[in-house]
Amino acid sequence: MRNVGIVGIGYTPVFVSKRKDVNISEMISEAVEAAFSNTGLGPKDIDAVVFGNMHTFEGVNLPHLWAADYIASLGKPLMRIATGGTTGMSAFHAGYYHIASGLHDVVMVVTYEKQSEGDSQVGLMGIITPEVMAMIAAGIDVTGGSGMGAIGGGSAGGISFQASSYLHHSGAGIEHIDEQAALERRNAAKNPYAHLKDPDATAEKVAQTPLVSWPIRFGHICPTSDGATVAILASEKAAARITEKAAWVHAVANCASDATTANLIESQITDPAEHLPAIIASRQAYERAGIADPKKEIDYVEIYNGFAHQALMYLEKIGMCEVGEAHKLQEAGELEMSGRMPVNASGGVVSTNAIGTSAMNRVTECALQILGQAGEHQVEKDVHKAVAHGWGGMMQYVTITVLGDKPKKD
Amino acid sequence: MEETRVVQGTWDISTFKFRIEGVGLRRMLDGMKEGKLVGTRCHKCGTVYLPGPFYCRKCHIEINEPTEVSDHGEIMTYTIGYADVRGNPLDEPRIAPVVKLDGCDSWIMGVLQGVKPEDVHVGMRVKVQWAEERTGSLQDMAYYVPE
Ligand SMILES: [Zn+2]
Numbered sequence: 131m132r133n134v135g136i137v138g139i140g141y142t143p144v145f146v147s148k149r150k151d152v153n154i155s156e157m158i159s160e161a162v163e164a165a166f167s168n169t170g171l172g173p174k175d176i177d178a179v180v181f182g183n184m185h186t187f188e189g190v191n192l193p194h195l196w197a198a199d200y201i202a203s204l205g206k207p208l209m210r211i212a213t214g215g216t217t218g219m220s221a222f223h224a225g226y227y228h229i230a231s232g233l234h235d236v237v238m239v240v241t242y243e244k245q246s247e248g249d250s251q252v253g254l255m256g257i258i259t260p261e262v263m264a265m266i267a268a269g270i271d272v273t274g275g276s277g278m279g280a281i282g283g284g285s286a287g288g289i290s291f292q293a294s295s296y297l298h299h300s301g302a303g304i305e306h307i308d309e310q311a312a313l314e315r316r317n318a319a320k321n322p323y324a325h326l327k328d329p330d331a332t333a334e335k336v337a338q339t340p341l342v343s344w345p346i347r348f349g350h351i352c353p354t355s356d357g358a359t360v361a362i363l364a365s366e367k368a369a370a371r372i373t374e375k376a377a378w379v380h381a382v383a384n385c386a387s388d389a390t391t392a393n394l395i396e397s398q399i400t401d402p403a404e405h406l407p408a409i410i411a412s413r414q415a416y417e418r419a420g421i422a423d424p425k426k427e428i429d430y431v432e433i434y435n436g437f438a439h440q441a442l443m444y445l446e447k448i449g450m451c452e453v454g455e456a457h458k459l460q461e462a463g464e465l466e467m468s469g470r471m472p473v474n475a476s477g478g479v480v481s482t483n484a485i486g487t488s489a490m491n492r493v494t495e496c497a498l499q500i501l502g503q504a505g506e507h508q509v510e511k512d513v514h515k516a517v518a519h520g521w522g523g524m525m526q527y528v529t530i531t532v533l534g535d536k537p538k539k540d
Numbered sequence: 541m542e543e544t545r546v547v548q549g550t551w552d553i554s555t556f557k558f559r560i561e562g563v564g565l566r567r568m569l570d571g572m573k574e575g576k577l578v579g580t581r582c583h584k585c586g587t588v589y590l591p592g593p594f595y596c597r598k599c600h601i602e603i604n605e606p607t608e609v610s611d612h613g614e615i616m617t618y619t620i621g622y623a624d625v626r627g628n629p630l631d632e633p634r635i636a637p638v639v640k641l642d643g644c645d646s647w648i649m650g651v652l653q654g655v656k657p658e659d660v661h662v663g664m665r666v667k668v669q670w671a672e673e674r675t676g677s678l679q680d681m682a683y684y685v686p687e
Contacts, residue, residue, distance in 0.1 A: 290619035291638055298617070298662040344620035344633075344657070388597060401616065401647075 131230040133537040135369040135376030136497045138362035140165025145325045145357035145482045148246040154193055158242045159200035161358035165238070169362055169372055173202035176362070177234035181210045182221030182241040183486030186256055188248040194240075201240045215434060215522025216384070217241065218359065218490025219529040223382045225363045230379075235368040242358035243484035250354050250485075288402070288525060290343035293439045295403035297345060302442060302457035304345045308333035309460060311350050311438035311480055317467060318477025320506040325355045325482040336438075350438040350480070357484035359491055366537055377497035380515070381418035381532040385411035386523060405447050407528040408519070412448035415517070415530040419538070424449045428532075430499045430509060430516040431473045432492035438480050441465075441473055444519055448530070472509040475499065489520030489529060496533050564592030567606055573676040577668075579644055581607040589646045610642035611668035612687060620657045633657045639666060639684060654685040 140161045142149075149157055166172055179201055181194035190196060194203075194210040201208075207228075213220040218241040225239040297303065312331040318324035319331075328335075339349035362372075369376045385407035412424070421427045431450055435441040442456035450471060451459055464470045474480075476495040479488045496516035498504040513535075520529035564580050568591040571578035580592020582603045587596060596603045618637035623629055635652040637660070652666060665687035674680040 291617045294619055295617035295662070341620070341622055343622070346619075403617070 132232055133366045134226050134229045134363050134379045136361055137364045137369050137372045137376045138165045138169035138171065139494045139497060140168060140360040141323045142357045145323050145355045145484055147353065147355065149244065149356040154188060154190065154244050154247065155197040155200040157244055157356065158197050158240060158358045161360040162201055162240065165360040165362050171362060171372065175236055176202050176206065176238045178207040178228055178237045179203040180221045180224045180237065180239045181208065182212065182217040183243055184217060184253060185212045187250055187253040187485065188244055202238065213522060214527060215436065215485060216489045216520040216527055216529045217486050218488055219493060219520035219531060222361060222490050222493050222531065223529065226379055226382055229363055229365050235365045237363045239361045239363065241486045241490040243486040244356045245354035245484065246356050289437050290346045292402035293345050293437065295401055296439055296443045299403060300454045300457060305333055306442060306457040306460060307345060307350050307439045308336040310441050311336045313466065314474050314478040314480050317475050317507055318481035321476050324477040325353050346437060352436045352480050352483035355482050355484040357487055359487040359494060361490065361494055375501055377500040377533045378537045379531065380534045380538045381415040383411040383415035384529040386527045388526060403443060407526060408444055408447035411528045411530045415532050419532040425451065428515050428517050429511060429513040430496060432476065432495050432518045433473055433478065434489055434492055434519050434521040435478050435480050436483060440521065441478060445473060448517065448519055467507065468510045475504065475507045475509050489522065492518035492520060493531050500533055500535050562594050564594065567592060569676045572680040573674050575670050575674060577609045577611055577641065579607050579609050581605045587645045588643060590641065590644045590648060609644040613639045613641035613666060615662055615664040615666060616640050616647050617662060618660055635660050637684060650681065651683040653683045
C-alpha cells in the first residue's frame with residue numbers, strides 16, 4: 131500500500147443554520163475553491179473525485195451529479211458514498227483507497243450537508259422505517275404510550291439509552307455531560323468554521339436547558355448545520371510537488387455491529403454503550419499504524435459526538451483512557467486545549483453538524499492540528515499523531531483514521 | 541411561517557410489507573396470547589433471543605429452537621421522556637427501560653409504571669404486567685412494574 135497525505139483542506143466560509151444566499155452546488159463550490167486556493171491546484175490536477183453526503187436529507191437523489199460542474203469532476207472518475215453520520219470519513223477512506231492502491235495520484239474528497247433545505251427528521255425516519263413498519267404490523271403503539279413502543283424521537287430518543295448506560299458503567303454524572311458540552315462550545319468560539327459558539331459556556335448554563343430524554347438535555351445536542359468540506363489527498367510523489375508539509379494517513383479502519391436500540395424485531399443484544407465497533411475498529415487501526423499504546427503515542431483526538439456524552443464515552447472505547455476515566459480527565463482539565471489529552475478543539479459535532487462533513491471534519495481537524503494550522507484553536511502541545519473517530523450508520527457503525535506528521539514507514 | 545411551507549399529506553403505511561416479521565416474532569406473538577414469552581435458542585452456543593431471529597447473531601448459523609423465557613428481568617438501561625412524539629409536554633414523565641429478561645440474552649424495551657422517575661436505576665428488578673385481554677399482539681405486554 132502506498133502512503134497517502136492530506137495536502138489541502140477547504141471549508142465553506144461559515145457553517146450556519148441556513149445558507150439562503152447559495153444553493154447546494156454553489157455552497158459546495160465554495161469549499162472546492164478554498165481547497166484549490168490553499169494548494170494552488172486546479173481542476174486539471176485532480177485525477178478522481180469522491181463525494182459524500184447523507185442519503186435523502188435534502189431530498190436530492192444525486193447531488194454529486196448535479197454538482198458535477200462545481201466539483202471539478204467533468205470527464206473524471208466520480209463516486210458517491212453514504213454510510214450515515216460516518217459518511218464524511220467513509221468518503222475520505224474511499225479517497226485513500228484510490229491512492230493507496232496505486233490507481234490515482236491526486237484525489238479530491240467533497241462532502242457537504244445543507245440541512246436547511248431538507249427535513250433531517252424525515253431522513254432519520256427513513257433509516258428505521260422497516261423496523262417501525264414491522265412493529266406497527268405486530269401491534270406496537272409507536273406513540274410510546276404502552277407496551278414496547280418506548281422509542282424516543284429520532285436519534286435523541288435512541289441515544290438516551292446509550293448515555294444512561296454510559297453513566298452507569300463509568301461512574302460519571304449528568305454534570306460531566308453538561309461540562310463536556312460547555313467545554314466544546316467554548317472551543318467552538320475559537321474556530322471560525324464552528325456553528326454554535328459560546329465563549330462563556332459553563333456546565334451550569336447547559337444544566338438549565340430542558341431535559342429532552344433523560345439524561346440528554348437540549349444543551350447536549352448538536353445543531354443542524356449547512357456547510358461543505360473538501361480535502362485533497364496525494365501520493366508521496368505527488369505530495370512532494372504540491373506542498374512541503376502534509377498530514378499523512380497511518381491507518382484507516384471501520385466496523386459495524388447489530389443495530390443498537392429500536393431494533394426490536396431482530397432482537398437487540400448489544401449494550402448501546404458497549405459499542406464494540408469502536409473497540410474493534412480502533413484496535414485494528416492502531417495495529418495497522420504500528421501504535422502499541424495509544425494513550426502515550428496519540429497527541430490529539432477528534433471524536434464524533436452528536437451528543438455531548440459521546441466525547442467521554444468514545445475516549446474510553448477507542449483506548450485513549452480506561453473505562454470510567456474520561457470524566458476524571460475532564461475534571462482535571464486534561465481534555466481542554468491546554469490539557470495533556472486535548473479532544474475536539476474544533477468544538478466537535480456537538481457544536482457543528484453539517485452531517486456529510488462531520489466525520490470528514492474530524493480528519494481535517496486532526497490534520498490542521500498536525501500541520502499547526504488550526505489558528506486560534508491550535509492546541510498547546512505538539513501534535514505528531516492524531517486519531518479521528520466517526521460514528522453513524524444505524525447507530526452501530528464506526529470509522530477510524532490515524533494521522534501522523536510523517537509518511538508511515540513500512 | 542414565512543420560512544416554512546407546510547404541505548398536507550398522508551402516508552399509507554398499510555402498503556409496507558416487510559419480511560422482517562419472521563418465524564421468531566410470530567412464535568413470540570402466539571405465545572403472548574397464553575401469557576408466555578417464547579424466544580429462540582441457538583443450538584450451538586446457547587444464546588437465547590426474544591423475539592428470535594432466524595440465525596444466531598454470534599455463530600451466523602440458522603436457528604429454530606423454541607425456548608420459553610421468564611417475564612421477570614433486570615433493567616439494563618433506561619430513559620425518561622418528558623414530551624410525547626409531537627413534542628407536547630407529558631403530564632407525567634414516562635420511564636422507558638430496556639430489560640434483560642431472565643433466561644434471555646437479548647434486551648427488550650418497554651414502559652415502566654409504578655415507580656417514581658427518581659427511584660428507577662440500572663439493575664432494578666421488574667416484571668411484565670400482562671394486558672387483561674391478550675390477542676397475540678405486542679400490546680399484550682402492557683408494561684413493566686417493579687418486581
Ligand atoms: Zn450461536
